[in-house]
Amino acid sequence: WLQTNHGTNANTATATLTVNAVVIAALPVLGKAFNPASVNVGAVTTLTITLSNPNATVATLSAALVDNLPSGMVVAATPNARTTCGGSVTAGAGASTVTLPAGSTIPINGSCVITVNILAQSAGSLLNTLPVGALQTNQGNNGTSAIATLSVSAVVMTPSIGIPTLSEGLMAVLVAMLMMIGLATMRRSEGR
16 A cells, blocks of 8 residues: 555555457468479460468458469460459460459358469479468468479470372382282183
8 A cells, every 4th residue: 555744545546457369360371283283385284273261251352462474384375264262363365474353352261262274385394483471361461382383394296207108100000010910820820
């Protein structure tokens, strides 16, 4: 209690501190894959980007998710760009980016996908990466990168081996010779 030259306090001083539990949202997660993961130059594969939300509330993109394709691949002539994330994918034929707009959503405790056809333009091991923080939502940003590798083989052309052919005139001579050999063989066998 408080004692001073003017006296002491007559009442007890009390205070209450209320501590609320802080709910920390789990970070959304990105994944990606090519199917098939190995193709020849000039072939088309499908890129799938998976967005996962481990939280009990919907995750809404606060910024566009942009996948910058590496050199050696572009969006195919027939993109077939689709998403189950509540938005529309921007991926034009020949483009080097695939974009899911802000406002798209990832379901509660679930995931959604983006799919787009990709054309392999050059040989090599092509690494496609979405970096940490590429997915920005009201539930936080992805804490790990999403990486997929597309193995592209050069098309090896084997020389075609043509079948030799005869002109019509040579074919007629060959038929005539075979007929003469056949007749000669028949005469010999009659003479015996």
